[in-house]
Amino acid sequence: MKWETVIGLEVHTQLATQSKIFSGSSTAFGAAPNTQASAVDIALPGVLPVLNRGAVECAIRFGLAVGATLNRVNVFDRKNYFYPDLPKGYQISQLAKPIVEHGTLKIAVDDAEKTIRITRAHLEEDAGKSLHEDFHGMTGIDLNRAGTPLLEIVSEPDMRSSAEAVAYARALHTLVSWIGICDGNMQEGSFRVDANVSVRPVGQKEFGTRREIKNLNSFRFLQQAIDYEIRWQIETLEDGGRIQQATVLFDPDTGATRMMRSKEEAHDYRYFPDPDLLPVKLDESWIEAVRAALPELPAAMQARFQKDYGVSAYDATVLTGSRALAAYFEAAAQKSGQPKLAANWVMGELSAALNKAELDIAASPVSAAQLGALVNRIQDGTLSGKLAKQVFEGLWEGAGEVDAIIEARGLKQMSDSGELEAIVDAVLAANQKSVEEFRAGKDKAFNALVGQVMKASHGRANPAQVNELLKAKLQ
Amino acid sequence: MFESSISTLAARLAAKDISSRELAQAWLDRIGALNPVINAFITVDADKTLAEAAAADAMRVAGTAGPLTGVPVAHKDIFCTEGWLTTCGSKMLHNFVAPYDAHVIQRFKAAGLPSLGKTNMDEFAMGSSNETSFYGAVKNPWDVARVPGGSSGGAAACVAARMAPAATGTDTGGSIRQPAAFTGITGLKPTYGLVSRYGMIAFASSLDQAGPMAKSAEDCALLLNVMTGFDPNDSTSLDRAKEDYTRDLDKPLAGVRVGLPREFFAAGLDGTVAAAVETAIGELKKLGAIPVDISLANSRLAIPVYYVLAPAEASSNLSRFDGVRYGHRATEYADLDDMYAKTRAQGFGAEVKRRILIGTYVLSHGYYDAYYVQAQKIRRLIADDFREAFKACDLILGPTTPGTAFRIGEISDDPVQMYLNDLYTIPANLAGLPGMSLPCGFDAQGLPIGLQLVGNYFDEARMLNVAHQYQRVTDWHTRRPEGLQ
Numbered sequence: 001m002k003w004e005t006v007i008g009l010e011v012h013t014q015l016a017t018q019s020k021i022f023s024g025s026s027t028a029f030g031a032a033p034n035t036q037a038s039a040v041d042i043a044l045p046g047v048l049p050v051l052n053r054g055a056v057e058c059a060i061r062f063g064l065a066v067g068a069t070l071n072r073v074n075v076f077d078r079k080n081y082f083y084p085d086l087p088k089g090y091q092i093s094q095l096a097k098p099i100v101e102h103g104t105l106k107i108a109v110d111d112a113e114k115t116i117r118i119t120r121a122h123l124e125e126d127a128g129k130s131l132h133e134d135f136h137g138m139t140g141i142d143l144n145r146a147g148t149p150l151l152e153i154v155s156e157p158d159m160r161s162s163a164e165a166v167a168y169a170r171a172l173h174t175l176v177s178w179i180g181i182c183d184g185n186m187q188e189g190s191f192r193v194d195a196n197v198s199v200r201p202v203g204q205k206e207f208g209t210r211r212e213i214k215n216l217n218s219f220r221f222l223q224q225a226i227d228y229e230i231r232w233q234i235e236t237l238e239d240g241g242r243i244q245q246a247t248v249l250f251d252p253d254t255g256a257t258r259m260m261r262s263k264e265e266a267h268d269y270r271y272f273p274d275p276d277l278l279p280v281k282l283d284e285s286w287i288e289a290v291r292a293a294l295p296e297l298p299a300a301m302q303a304r305f306q307k308d309y310g311v312s313a314y315d316a317t318v319l320t321g322s323r324a325l326a327a328y329f330e331a332a333a334q335k336s337g338q339p340k341l342a343a344n345w346v347m348g349e350l351s352a353a354l355n356k357a358e359l360d361i362a363a364s365p366v367s368a369a370q371l372g373a374l375v376n377r378i379q380d381g382t383l384s385g386k387l388a389k390q391v392f393e394g395l396w397e398g399a400g401e402v403d404a405i406i407e408a409r410g411l412k413q414m415s416d417s418g419e420l421e422a423i424v425d426a427v428l429a430a431n432q433k434s435v436e437e438f439r440a441g442k443d444k445a446f447n448a449l450v451g452q453v454m455k456a457s458h459g460r461a462n463p464a465q466v467n468e469l470l471k472a473k474l475q
Numbered sequence: 476m477f478e479s480s481i482s483t484l485a486a487r488l489a490a491k492d493i494s495s496r497e498l499a500q501a502w503l504d505r506i507g508a509l510n511p512v513i514n515a516f517i518t519v520d521a522d523k524t525l526a527e528a529a530a531a532d533a534m535r536v537a538g539t540a541g542p543l544t545g546v547p548v549a550h551k552d553i554f555c556t557e558g559w560l561t562t563c564g565s566k567m568l569h570n571f572v573a574p575y576d577a578h579v580i581q582r583f584k585a586a587g588l589p590s591l592g593k594t595n596m597d598e599f600a601m602g603s604s605n606e607t608s609f610y611g612a613v614k615n616p617w618d619v620a621r622v623p624g625g626s627s628g629g630a631a632a633c634v635a636a637r638m639a640p641a642a643t644g645t646d647t648g649g650s651i652r653q654p655a656a657f658t659g660i661t662g663l664k665p666t667y668g669l670v671s672r673y674g675m676i677a678f679a680s681s682l683d684q685a686g687p688m689a690k691s692a693e694d695c696a697l698l699l700n701v702m703t704g705f706d707p708n709d710s711t712s713l714d715r716a717k718e719d720y721t722r723d724l725d726k727p728l729a730g731v732r733v734g735l736p737r738e739f740f741a742a743g744l745d746g747t748v749a750a751a752v753e754t755a756i757g758e759l760k761k762l763g764a765i766p767v768d769i770s771l772a773n774s775r776l777a778i779p780v781y782y783v784l785a786p787a788e789a790s791s792n793l794s795r796f797d798g799v800r801y802g803h804r805a806t807e808y809a810d811l812d813d814m815y816a817k818t819r820a821q822g823f824g825a826e827v828k829r830r831i832l833i834g835t836y837v838l839s840h841g842y843y844d845a846y847y848v849q850a851q852k853i854r855r856l857i858a859d860d861f862r863e864a865f866k867a868c869d870l871i872l873g874p875t876t877p878g879t880a881f882r883i884g885e886i887s888d889d890p891v892q893m894y895l896n897d898l899y900t901i902p903a904n905l906a907g908l909p910g911m912s913l914p915c916g917f918d919a920q921g922l923p924i925g926l927q928l929v930g931n932y933f934d935e936a937r938m939l940n941v942a943h944q945y946q947r948v949t950d951w952h953t954r955r956p957e958g959l960q
Contacts, residue, residue, distance in 0.1 A: 039575055043795045045568065046555045046577055046674040048709050078791050080838070082815055089794020141799065270838035272847060275681035275788055277710050 001238070002202040005230050006210075007165045007195060008157035011172055012150050013182040014126070014190040015058040021125050021149035022049030022092060029188050037128075037143035043087035048276050051076075055149035056280060058181035059099045059123050060290045062151060065179050065297055066118050068103030070287060076123070076277045080270045084141050085128035093152075095271045098122035099280065105155075105175065106299050107167040111314045116168050117156040124150050151181070157196065157207065162226035166219050169193055171298070171317075173219075178298055178323050186217050193222055197229045199237065208233070209243040213250050213257055225250035229257050301326055309339035318347055324361045328368045335372025342375050349392055366395045373402040386459055387411045414460045417469075420453075423461070424469050427452045438474060446470065476501060477637035478955070481546055481694040484640060488535065488545040495535070495545030499528035499589050502547055506591065506638045509959060512619060515633035517552045517610045518560045519592040527589035534587045543697060544587030549639035551630050552593035553600055554685075555674040556580050563676045564596040564608040564626075567796045567803050567822035577674020578706045579643060579685050586701045591639050595629030598824045599793065600650055600678040602626050603896040606887050607826040614883070615658060616956040617922055621880040624654030624896075630688045631658040636959050641689035641698055645675060647682045648781050649875075649900025652912035655688055656875035656925020659914040661942065661952060662688040663695045666932050667907035668713035671706030677792040679785035680711075682904040691952050692913060692942035696720040699935060715933070723940040729763030731941060734868030736771040739899050745878040751916030751924040752874050755945065759872075762944055769864040769871065773856045777901040778894055780857065783837050783850035784905075789827075790834025796822060829890065858906040865931045870941055873899055875912040875925030903929045913942045914951035923951070 020027055023040035040047045063070045075097040078090040103118035128146035130139050153172065159165045173191055176182035183190050193216045198208035213229060216222045228250070233243055245263040250256075296304075302316035305326075311319065320326045329346045333339035350371065354364060374391055377383045383391060383406065394405035406412050414420050428435055431452060437445035453466045476498075479487075487493045503521050510516050524547065531545040555561050555573035557580075562568045576584065583590070597607040605613040605628025613628040615621040616636035623632040627644030631654035634642050644651040646664035655662030663686045670685045677683060687698035699720045706712040735756070740749060756766055798804035798818030805817035823831070837846035864871060876896055886892040903910035908929055915926035926945075930938040946952050 042800055044555070044575070044801070045561070045563065045571065045573070045676040045795070046672075048673050050708060050710055080791050080794060082794065082797060084797075084799045084811065087795060087800065089797060090791050268840045270791070270835065270840075270843075272787060272791070272838055272843070275679075275711075276677075 003199045003234050004202045004204075005160055005162075005226075006157045006198045006200065006207055007159040007162070007226060009155045009159070009165060009169060010194040010196070011153045011169065012192040012194075013153060013176050015055050015149040015151055015181055016183050017052055017054040017058065017149055019052055019054075020147035021052050021055045021123065023147050025147065027148050029185075031144055033131075033140065033142035034144060037146060041087065041143050041147045043089075049092060049274075051277060051280065052149065055123055056099070056282075057290060058149070059121065059151055060282065060287060061179050061181055061294060062121055062153070062176065063100035063103065064287070064291050064294060065175055066100075066103030066105055068100045068118060068121070070282055071097055071099055071101060072282050073097065073279050074099040074282075075279045076274045077271045078274045081267050083127065083130075084139060085130045085143070085146065087128065087143060087146055091125060091127065092274055092277070093124035094122035097279075099282075105168065105171055107164065107171045108313050108317045109161075109163050109167045111312060113313060114158075114164065116158045116164075119154045119156050121151050121153040124152060126150050151176075157198075162223045162230070165195060165226055166223050169219060169222055174298055174321055179294065189217060192217055195222060195226055195229075197226055197233070198243070199230060199233045209245050211243065211245065211257075212247045214247055214260065216250060221250055221252055224252070224255055225257055228255055232257065295323065298326075305329075309333055309343065311340060311343050315343055315347065319343060322361065328361050328364070331368035332372040332375065335369050336375035336379065338375050338379050341378065342372060345371055345375060349389065353392075353396060365398060366392065370395050370402060377402055377406065381462065382406065382413055383411065384413055384459070384463065387413060410458075410460070412460065413462050414457055414465075417465070420457070420461055420465060421469060423456045424453055424466070424473060427456055428473060435474065446474075477505065478953070479640070480691060481543065481640055481689065481697050484546045485543050489540075491535075495528040495531040495547070495589060496525055498545065499524050499547045499591065502591055502639060506633075509636050509638050512959075513614050513616060513632050513636050513638065514611050515595055515613055515629040515636065515638055516549070516592045517562055517564070517595050517608075517629070520559065523558070524589055524591055527584070531587040531589055541586045543701060545589070546640055547589045547591045548583065548698070549591045549594050549630060549633050549642040550580065550583070551596055551627055551642065551644050553596060553645050553676045554580050554643065555676065556590065556593065559590075559593060561593065561676070562609070563600070564598040564610060565822065565824070565827070566609040569609065569803060571802050573674075575674065578671035578708065579675065579702055582701055582704065583643075588701065594627070594633055594642060597626035597628065597650075598827050599676070599789070600626040600645060600647055600683075601789070601826050601830055603649070603653055603893050604881070604883075604887065605629065605654070606883060607824055609824060612883050615880050615922075616959055617659065617880065618920070621882050621922070622657065624657035624876075624880065626650040626654075627662070627688060628654050631655055631660055631662070634658070634660045634688055634690060635956060637955060641687060641694055643685060643698075643702070644688045645683055645685045646900075646904065646910075647678050647684075647785060648904050649897040651686050651688060652875050652900045652910055652925065652927060653896060655912040656914075656927075657880040657923065659923030659951065659954060660688060660690060661692050661695050661911065661913045661946075662686065663699065663911040663935065663938070664903065664909060665699065665703065665935055666713075666909045667904075668711050669703045669715075669909075669933070669935075671704070671709040671712045673706055673708040673712075677788075679788040680792060681788060682781075682785060684904070692911075692939050692946055693721065693724060695911070696724060696936075696939045696943070699939075718936065720936050720939055723936040724943040726940050726944075727763060728759065728941060728944050731764045731870065731937075732767045732868040733759060733764045733941075734767045734769035734864050734871040736769050736774065736864070736871060736873055738771055738774050739873035743877050743895070743898065744874060745918075747918040748874050748876070748878060748924050752872075752926055755915040755926050756872065758945060758948055759941070762948065764941070767868045769867055771857070771860045771864060771902060773853060773860050774902040776853050777857060777905055778898060780850045780853045780905060781897070781901045782833065782894060783846045784854065786830040786834030787837050787847055788834070790831045790838065793823075793827070793831060798822070826890070854905045857902055861902070861906045861908060861929075869931070870934070870937060871929040873927050875899060875927040879918045879920070879922035879924060899927055908932060909935050909938060911938055911942060913946065914954070915949070916951060917954075923954075
């Protein structure tokens with residue numbers, strides 16, 4: 001039987017506010033346990049929450065960025081359950097009236113574009129952390145994270161493969177970083193993904209029973225976990241089994257998912273509107289002020305890059321991986337006047353070097369202007385691709401500007417035909433055997449001669465010129 | 476001195492006729508003598524009280540004193556008070572020393588009113604008799620075999636027994652007004668949002684409101700001036716211009732329309748109470764007030780609505796008492812769930828458990844719409860009734876309670892009978908309206924009877940005006956229990 005996969009994602013993005021969503025405590029990561037936990041955060045008797053408008057503004061920014069409906073009146077609810085790192089015994093979240101609903105996000109997989117619908121995004125507070133390792137027979141509770149603002153972004157089940165799910169997660173990750181509402185740091189838990197996965201026979205209308213994989217904190221794990229889950233579900237069904245609705249965890253060590261709790265064990269959270277907080281009202285002037293301050297968004301920029309610079313949809317997606325990268329590319333493209341070549345260099349040599357050095361584009365030793373100048377020198381024939389790479393290395397090492405490096409290292413492509421002709425003559429004289437073979441009809445021999453000329457010129461010869469000259473001499 | 480009004484005490488302090496320290500010591504001595512009988516206080520700490528009184532005296536010397544600086548008051552043990560044991564009447568918090576001051580406490584401290592101690596109360600403010608306190612029942616000073624009402628029973632009893640010039644209370648369904656009625660004192664629950672709830676241990680957040688309890692309307696007005704004010708730490712606190720609640724005390728009552736809700740004078744009301752209220756209406760008419768017949772038809776649903784909404788909020792509010800961070804924790808347990816279960820089974824009393832169970836039930840999947848949502852709709856209808864009524868009257872008047880103080884143990888096994896005590900007080904909480912109770916007579920056993928006033932939103936000054944004018948021509952509020960010397 002042919003199977004189709006159906007995936008929806010729930011993403012918890014930690015909002016980049018200075019203070020917590022309902023208290024004045026700092027949200028900075030990595031402080032000593034419980035040093036960023038105020039009376040409100042540890043839920044002393046009598047304390048009350050006060051909403052941080054900065055968190056609401058982040059949600060507005062997101063809603064505008066995904067073309068969503070912003071609910072002018074939205075409500076905080078209490079989600080009740082007991083856990084030691086949940087100090088109040090309830091989490092303040094939004095159930096019935098979330099702040100954001102009905103948005104969309106475009107993704108590109110293998111140059112095919114697809115629109116993923118965003119069902120909703122709601123504000124809520126994070127819980128603290130339970131530390132089971134360091135205390136013999138006991139559990140330590142760190143409430144620094146308790147009350148950190150989260151925006152939970154829920155998609156429709158619109159994805160049909162792990163590749164689409166990863167593309168969506170990446171696009172979302174780019175977007176929330178782009179609009180400055182999340183630092184995107186996945187190691188620190190700023191962007192956590194839950195994947196709802198089900199399979200169904202191709203052609204079947206109804207969804208299969210889903211299982212939810214919790215808390216995936218890297219794109220690689222997301223892909224692995226979904227792929228494992230798909231295989232497991234299909235095998236189970238093909239063996240005559242049934243899928244039970246459940247919450248599962250992914251173990252990166254085994255590459256497998258394992259059951260956390262079944263539907264029967266699911267909590268009854270007893271949601272109800274939090275009487276300590278008033279409904280949140282968004283007025284038009286606030287929304288418009290936020291809209292006016294939004295940067296050009298990735299989707300708009302991708303369309304513009306395709307139109308103005310002639311890059312492919314896929315390349316446009318890569319080049320808008322972050323605001324800094326997009327700005328870098330655009331500066332290099334404009335400096336050189338050669339956007340496609342600039343794009344190749346940004347996505348090729350530069351990205352590889354940055355990855356290898358584990359540097360962010362913002363910390364690139366080669367500036368956009370320098371890369372643009374380099375592209376210019378390729379375009380005007382001063383540099384071959386090979387020479388350009390050597391110049392790039394010089395730029396990376398901080399050896400100066402493009403022309404200075406070319407000059408200092410003698411990397412200029414040979415443009416004097418007299419000098420080249422002398423080299424060609426010398427090579428032909430020294431390789432009579434190859435000349436004879438060529439004349440006997442062996443085309444390979446010609447390539448060998450080109451190689452010899454390039455070698456003798458220390459790579460400075462223009463390959464096209466070499467071809468021409470050799471052909472003329474051998475006629 | 477123990478009969479003096481707050482303004483008299485303040486005047487003596489201002490005249491340097493007496494120091495705050497002397498005043499505090501005198502009241503502490505009286506508390507020491509009477510508390511073993513009345514059990515109105517959970518915590519008394521003479522050193523702390525006298526230190527605060529000394530600070531008040533220093534304010535007088537420094538010229539930074541306010542109008543009431545130096546007058547000592549007692550605080551309900553529901554208010555977190557830095558450095559003081561703050562139990563909320565529960566074993567769950569028997570060891571909880573608050574590390575911060577509630578907003579109300581901050582305001583009293585800033586105004587220089589020393590604390591005489593923390594008063595007894597029904598556990599987590601759940602009760603109408605003060606019998607649910609972990610610290611034992613409070614005795615009614617008028618008859619120590621009887622309850623003082625609740626949940627602010629300790630506050631009411633200590634004012635009635637003249638163990639404090641005045642006290643703070645809180646009112647979720649009548650917890651200021653009903654004990655005020657049972658002990659013959661004056662108590663006021665302000666409009667919801669007027670007094671910050673920050674640091675006041677939550678029972679039912681959408682209903683809880685703190686207010687003053689004192690010997691007279693005038694004293695309540697002075698204390699309300701201290702207690703009210705916007706607090707950015709409470710999202711439901713209202714940002715309004717500061718009022719002087721004494722401003723209208725002396726206004727004549729001519730032409731004031733007093734609404735009498737038919738439903739509050741119907742079956743279930745004790746005849747003696749009804750007669751006393753009728754007499755009070757007669758007094759007000761003499762002062763120029765005009766009685767108006769009104770209806771609050773949906774108020775008959777107030778008790779069922781309240782016993783859905785208040786427990787629902789309470790079941791969630793009390794989840795934080797889990798033994799993890801503070802308060803009581805069971806000493807022996809098998810695992811986490813067992814720790815929770817044993818801690819809460821040991822830490823909470825029967826009434827609190829009952830309400831947590833009810834609240835958990837009405838919020839459960841499948842019952843939420845039938846109970847919680849339905850109750851919220853009726854709550855709105857009850858508020859609409861009041862809105863309609865206030866088109867025809869300036870103020871609503873009726874009995875505070877269906878009867879007078881009952882005997883300790885008399886109905887403590889019958890929760891529904893107990894809940895009916897709040898029949899007339901709950902509607903104001905559901906609507907968020909201000910209400911007050913003032914004494915209007917005594918029954919055949921010599922037990923005080925309470926007269927309830929319910930004002931329109933933010934109409935505390937008018938309520939206090941009517942109460943004060945009534946107290947100028949009557950002396951019920953000056954009566955004190957015999958035999959407590």
